[in-house]
Amino acid sequence: MKIAVIGRGGRxxxxxxxxxxxxxxxxxxxxPGNGGTPNNRPVAEHDYPAIRAFCAAEGVELVVxxxxxxxxxGIVDALGGGRFRIFGPSHAAAxxxxxxxxAKQFMLRHGIATAVGAFFSSxxxxxxxxxxxxxxxxxxxxxxxxGKGVFICSTPGAALDALKKIEARHGAxxxxxxxxxxxxxxxxxMGLTDGRTIQLLPPSRDHxxxxxxxxxxxxxxMGAYTPVPDVDAATMAEIHRTxxxxxxxxxxxxxxxxxxxxxxxxxxxxxxxxxLEYNARLGDPETEVLLPALDGDLLAPILACFDGTLEKxxxxxxxxxxxxxxxxxxxxPGDIRKGDxxxxxxxxxxxxxxxxxxxxxxxxxxxxxxxxxxxxxxxxLESARRKVYAACGKIHFEGMQYRTDIGQxxxxx
Numbered sequence: 001m002k003i004a005v006i007g008r009g010g011r012x013x014x015x016x017x018x019x020x021x022x023x024x025x026x027x028x029x030x031x032p033g034n035g036g037t038p039n040n041r042p043v044a045e046h047d048y049p050a051i052r053a054f055c056a057a058e059g060v061e062l063v064v065x066x067x068x069x070x071x072x073x074g075i076v077d078a079l080g081g082g083r084f085r086i087f088g089p090s091h092a093a094a095x096x097x098x099x100x101x102x103a104k105q106f107m108l109r110h111g112i113a114t115a116v117g118a119f120f121s122s123x124x125x126x127x128x129x130x131x132x133x134x135x136x137x138x139x140x141x142x143x144x145x146x147g148k149g150v151f152i153c154s155t156p157g158a159a160l161d162a163l164k165k166i167e168a169r170h171g172a173x174x175x176x177x178x179x180x181x182x183x184x185x186x187x188x189x190m191g192l193t194d195g196r197t198i199q200l201l202p203p204s205r206d207h208x209x210x211x212x213x214x215x216x217x218x219x220x221x222m223g224a225y226t227p228v229p230d231v232d233a234a235t236m237a238e239i240h241r242t243x244x245x246x247x248x249x250x251x252x253x254x255x256x257x258x259x260x261x262x263x264x265x266x267x268x269x270x271x272x273x274x275x276l277e278y279n280a281r282l283g284d285p286e287t288e289v290l291l292p293a294l295d296g297d298l299l300a301p302i303l304a305c306f307d308g309t310l311e312k313x314x315x316x317x318x319x320x321x322x323x324x325x326x327x328x329x330x331x332x333p334g335d336i337r338k339g340d341x342x343x344x345x346x347x348x349x350x351x352x353x354x355x356x357x358x359x360x361x362x363x364x365x366x367x368x369x370x371x372x373x374x375x376x377x378x379x380x381l382e383s384a385r386r387k388v389y390a391a392c393g394k395i396h397f398e399g400m401q402y403r404t405d406i407g408q409x410x411x412x413x
Contacts, residue, residue, distance in 0.1 A: 194308065
């Protein structure tokens with residue numbers, strides 16, 4: 001079977017790497033891919049006619065969509081019904097991620113455990129509500145923002161500053177959600193679903209802040225690990241009962257067909273697990289630890305989502321732990337350096353998934369904010385940590401920055 005993976009990041013590199021291991025897999029193409037992915041083709045994620053033409057010419061039978069933007073843009077609706085299967089939620093289903101307003105209303109409508117929220121048509125419309133709050137809150141831009149649209153604000157003044165940033169980045173009419181500020185460690189739970197059954201990958205945790213000690217600005221993610229020591233079977237059962245099961249029931253009740261990966265961003269509060277957000281795809285950098293941790297095949301459960309047999313394909317994790325450290329470009333998450341040569345990957349005794357790389361004049365160079373994911377498996381988290389950081393020491397590019405405490409402590413918002 002020939003497969004095309006849509007996207008250009010570390011998540012897509014990990015998907016291509018894992019799918020290539022499945023029995024019966026032929027070529028795995030990356031559209032457009034990056035400097036480290038195999039079988040790249042210069043086809044943009046949003047160029048649906050070009051994707052269709054490529055898949056027809058090459059005999060591609062399965063398309064797996066990685067990033068959120070084409071899903072929100074309706075790629076599954078545009079390309080579905082053809083000669084190949086396309087794995088991902090429809091435009092309507094992808095609203096779970098594409099509109100935080102719609103998603104929060106969905107959560108509240110279906111009794112899903114989540115924070116209290118208020119909805120506003122613009123940052124200025126939200127200002128009176130923000131000023132009236134006695135303490136901290138969370139301010140969210142309602143649309144897609146590459147993981148940088150959420151502001152954790154300890155005071156109303158900080159929340160007003162967040163509204164100004166949203167207006168500057170997304171316009172005066174940018175819709176906004178303001179939520180109560182929850183406290184506790186975060187955890188990511190994701191899996192594959194056909195809309196009726198869901199098969200879960202092991203829980204994982206990412207570190208969103210730029211600097212050690214969970215300090216500095218929010219980023220798309222500076223590292224991740226699995227398993228999560230403070231998430232036991234009882235906690236997972238509660239998450240399933242109060243969040244996952246009501247989500248699937250709500251989609252069915254609303255007549256929304258969902259086929260694809262589904263991500264639950266959670267906080268473990270003193271009052272129990274609460275849902276912070278959905279993603280209509282796998283998380284990044286969590287994917288880069290979850291797929292190496294997966295014991296077995298990924299292709300079979302994906303195909304089962306089309307055949308109605310997903311319940312026969314439970315997912316299992318390898319013994320031990322997997323940890324990922326993101327190597328980021330100088331200036332990230334602001335104005336970043338690009339075009340810096342990358343050396344030392346061949347000497348690194350670890351998996352290296354490329355996120356922001358390109359080939360220029362035969363040389364691997366930086367081309368994005370998050371550049372590489374350095375990943376290792378170990379008997380436990382500490383063993384995996386030692387392997388990853390030893391490998392990070394072998395890699396170099398000008399301005400390289402990374403956290404030195406991934407897997408230590410418990411990441412929170």
